[in-house]
Amino acid sequence: MATKPAKQRTLHDHLSRLNLKRVEKLLGADAKSLLANCRQYQIEIPQQAKLTAKRLQVRFFKVINGKRNAVVTISLSEHKRKRLKIDCTPCPQSDTLIAAVLHLVLDNKLELGLSIPPGEEPPWELLDDEALTLYAITQREKRAKDERMKIESHDPSTPWADYSILNYQSGKSYHAALRSFEPNNAYCSCQDFKTNLLGTCKHLIKLQAHIQRKFKKADLETPHVQKEFAVALTYGNELTPRLLRPANSQLPQRLLAKLRAYDALTDKAAPEMLRRLLDLVRELEAAEQPVRIYPDAERWIEEQLIRSHLKTKTASIRENPDAHPLRTRLLKAELLPYQLDGIAFAAGAGRAILADDMGLGKTIQGIGVAALLKEEANIERVLVICPASLKAQWQAEIAKFSDLGSTQVLGTAAERAAQYANSGFFTICNYEQVMRDILHIESQNWDLIILDEGQRIKNWEAKTSRVVKGLRSPFALVLSGTPMENRLDELYSVVEFIDDRRLGPAYRFFSKHRVVNTDGKVTGFRKLDELRAHIEPIILRRTRDSVLGQLPPRSTQFIRIPPTDEQAELHAHHMQTVASITRKSYLTEMDFMRLQKALLMCRMTADSTTLVDKQRPGYSSKLEKLGELIQQLCAEPGRKVVLFSEWTQMLDLIEEQLQSCKAGFVRLDGKVPQKKRQQLVKTFQTDPDCRFIIMTNAGSTGLNLQAADTVINVDLPWNPAVLEQRIARAHRMGQKRPVQVYILVTDETIEENLLATLSAKKELATAAVDMDSELNEVALECGIEELKRRLEILIGAEGDAPIDESQRAEAAAQDAARKEQLALSGGQLFSAVFAFLNDALPAPQTDPSEQQTALQRQFTEGLEQCTERDAEGRPSLRITLPDDASLQALAAGFAKFAALAQAPEVK
Structure with a gap:
């Protein structure tokens, strides 16, 4: 065969x-x-x-x-x-x-589309609950079959024992327990078992297959005999403790009555019930009945009791943070009321996300959380993980606001290993070091882990995210102004670090909240009210609007710029490619490549043709307008400007303008080494002759630039969170002056449509994490004009600085004047063409006949009926063409006539 x-x-x-x-x-x-x-x-x-x-x-x-x-x-x-x-x-x-x-x-396997092999995983959103569960178990059965594991029993005489399981693929060992094949009668220490809500995992499936081969049927049919009292956890929809007991224990009636009373309790996870359980354990041990408390149950019970104490303590702080003495006592600076409230919220939750808008002081709140937990929960060691560019800033702010010691992890691998074992309160490292030093970090006991710029773990299947989320500590805090930027997947990943059971397993989360079409493409999100309810206990978000009285004013001005003819022509060329591709009913991989390239070319063209064709000097109405703005700002003493562009080549062009204005500046982009960035920022902050700092998004992460009072966005990013992050570099807590924001938009280009994309993404992020939101569903397609209006309100153009009606009227007048000039030019062209025709046609050998003169008179009378005259008496002829093709044909005819008219005379 x-x-x-x-x-x-x-x-x-x-x-x-x-x-x-x-x-x-x-x-x-x-x-x-x-x-x-x-x-x-x-x-x-x-x-x-x-x-x-x-x-x-x-x-x-x-x-x-x-x-x-x-x-x-x-x-x-x-x-x-x-x-x-x-x-x-x-x-x-x-x-x-x-x-x-x-x-x-x-x-980046998820972003590249590699994390889920095609054909192996159907869209979760199209499966019902039963099919979802079956599919999830099938996947784990497949992994159990494919992966090699070494299984050792702690009691080889019976199948119902504790086991050690070594997974050769991951190199990790796990503890497992098997009491029967029934649900809730098995345990594995792997993370998947604790979070998947299936009651099994690949290790337990492998173990069950192993004992079925090793033991006889009679052994497997002999039930497990509990030999001692034990406290274990049940990993169902909710974590609950259960008291296991031997079958024939001899207990006084008083204790038996207490056991029956405990069995009748419903909410066994409530703090008062946990205390009753511990009282019962003490009484059993006093009656010479030893009780084994499994390690995971012991850790969980202890965490619940500490959190119960913290919730009581912090609730009193949150009742009136304005008047609470901790505002002035907790740190070496007076906390604002909302900052103390944020500290109390995070400490009371134990593991929390502070998602305040950029610039509201998340760092000082992080230090405050650690200080409060030191007082109330006796924590001793805190690990801060942040971008490399922020390590020195964290150490400086810890010293400024507290008397707690800190160590910044630096140097060679051997030096770093010793630094993680230091006796200081704070240890500060960056995300890249976590990847390299994970074994040294895991060897230490951390009471609190703080993730700054926590959106670094938004890609829930990226290696960085997996390693960071594998770290363990009783308390955790994520600081991020953007816990979600584009997709619910990102929010899921960040929440998973804080509480890996809160949103359930991934397959159920996406099934519940994503909307897909029959091809599996995500078209929207649903049940956002349920999502907000689930994350409300662990996430706190305050916007600038909610604390506006404590921030300096901010005004936003859109500068709309018409493109040059060359920009418009190049943009139209690439938009034709976009239109031709999007009209197709099916798109190939090559179509997607061409589409992405064409859209990129359109965005670049809106800045300058040089970015596309690499030809100097290029055409750019935006650079001309920017040059005028730079000169204006340079003329104002003390003005400090942060300028952003998406492209380094655009920064090259802007550098030339700054040099011609003799304006002092520094530049930050992704190519600038981390070691040099702080010095460049310091130069901008302290040198009065350094008026500009120009940067790309890659160069700006985590920077505080309160010395600036002006932000110029030369172009629009794809992401609304990035736009807000740019602005928040200057408009943040600590800013003493009003902040002016300029946003340059090239009219009649993709930048206008980009406003719609930005607003749709912002609406999703707001609906998911804003607890006051009333949105329950978000579609990914919305009206462009409506979304444009929402975005302009969002970033201040109509909210913080209402548009002057006189400016609106002036813009309308300019538009009308432009149309009038276009009509006049068109009339001149029309007249010139027919004058050329009159001259080009052979002249009659004799005077015009009476018939020809009569026809001309009739045509004149007919045209007069279609004509209106303006205040100056000029005739205006209005005609209606049957379709767009006629307009194209007319334009082509005009072009040919114009070419003939300009051609040299042939002798």
């Missing part, structure tokens, strides 16, 4: 299964140094990475001696085993660029 040929792995299969060990093998002996050095390259997936069925291609802009681009391509070799083939355009940095692309795949 012929054997079925093995299925060939695709490129998607290889990339989705790529792990660190395989990457190190591909990179060779220098793998570790290459992976460390490759982090300097910030790869924007939509703009630089293109993945098709046959290749992954990543383009690096201007990295070869600053002259041209480099491209790394990953494909499959022609070898029969289809190994990965990696190529890079020749350049000195090729090895580092290849490492950067492989690192990108490891950390």
Whole structure:
């Protein structure tokens, strides 16, 4: 009988299964140094990475001696085993660029579409509860079958015992317990068992198959005999403790009555019930009946009791934070009432997210939470994980606001290992160090872990997220102004670090809250009211509007700029590509590549044609307007400006304008090393001659720029949170002056439509995390004008600084004047064409006949009936064309006539 040929792995299969060990093998002996050095390259997936069925291609802009681009391509070799083939355009940095692309795949499988192999996982949203459960169990059965594990029994004489399970694939060991094949009679220490709500996991499935092979049927049919009293946890929809008891225990009637009373309790997880359970345990031990409390149950009970104490304590603070003495006593600075309220909320929750708007003082609240927990819960060690650029700032603010010691993790691997074991209260490291130093970090006991810029773990299947979320501590705090930027997946990932059971397993969460079409494409989100109810106990968000009385004023001005003719023509060319692709009923991978490129070209054209065709000097009405604005701001003494653009090449052009104005400036983008950034920021903050700091989004993460009183957004980002983050660099707590925000938008380009995309994303983020929101569903398609209006209100154009009606009238007058000038020019062209026709046609040999004169008179009378005259007596002819094709034909005819009229005379 012929054997079925093995299925060939695709490129998607290889990339989705790529792990660190395989990457190190591909990179060779220098793998570790290459992976460390490759982090300097910030790869924007939509703009630089293109993945098709046959290749992954990543383009690096201007990295070869600053002259041209480099491209790394990953494909499959022609070898029969289809190994990965990696190529890079020749350049000195090729090895580092290849490492950067492989690192990108490891950390961004979800964004690249690699985290779920195609065909293996149907859209969760289209399955009912029963099918979801069956599917989830089937997936774990498959993993149990495919993965090698070593199983050791603590009591080989019976199947119903405790076990140690080593998973060879992950290299991790787990403790398991099996009492029967019935639900809730098994336990595994792996995270999946604790959170999936299935009552099983791949390790328990493997264990059950193992004992079915090892033991006889009679052994398996013999029930487990409980030999001692024990307290264990039940991992159902809610975590609840249960008291296991031996079958034939001899107890006094008084104790038996108490046991029956405890069994009748309903809410066994309530703090008062936990105390009754502990009282019962003490009485059993006094009656010489030892009680075993399993480690996970002991930890959970202790956490619940501490949190009960903290909730009582912090509730009194939150009743009136304005008058509470902790405002002046907790730290070495007077806290604002909302800041003390945030500290009390986070401490009372135990594990919480502070999602205040940028600039409202989340760092000082984080320090305050640690100080309050030191007083009330006796914590001794705090790990702060933040972006590398913020480590020094955290250490400085800890020293400024408290007397608590801090250690910043720096230096070689050996030096860092010793620093994690220091005796200081705060230990400060960055996200990249967590990846490298995870074994040293896990070897320490942390009471509180603080994640600053917590959106770094928003990609719920990225390696960084998985490693960080694997850290354990009784208390945790996430600080993030944007816990969700684009998708509910991001919010799910951040909440998972705080409470990995709160939103349930991923497959159920997405099934409940996402709306998909029959192809599995996400088209919207639903049941947001239920989502808000679930996260309300652990997330606190305050907007600037809610504390506006404590912030300096902010005004926003949109500067709308008409494009040059060259910009309009180039933009129209690329929009034709967009239109032709989007009209297709089915889009291929190549279509998606062309579409992304065309949209990128449109965005760049709205800034300058130079960004697209690389030709100098280029055409840009935006740069002309920006030059005028720069001159105006330079003329105002003391003005300090933060200027943002999406593209480094645009910053190159802006640099030339600043140099011509002799304006002092510094520049930050993704290429500036972390070590130099703080000095550049300090120069901008303290040097009166440094008037501008110009930067891309990659250069701005986490910076406090209160010295600035002006923010210029040269172009619009895809993401509304990024726009708010830009503005919040200057408009934040600590700012002493009013802040002026300028947003430059090129009319009649994709930037106008981009306002709609930004607003739709902002609406989703607000609906998910704003507890006062009344939105229950969000569609991803909305009217452009309505969304544009909402965004302008959101960032202040109509809310903080109402539009002057005189400005609106002036704009309308300018529009009318433009149309009038266009009509006059069109009339001149129309007259010129027919004058040319009159001259070009052969002249009659004799005077015009009476018939010709009569026809001309009739045409004149007919045209007069279609004509209106203005105040100056000029005739205005109005005609209606049958369709757009007629308009195109008329324009083509005019062009031909004009060309003929300008052609040299042929003799």
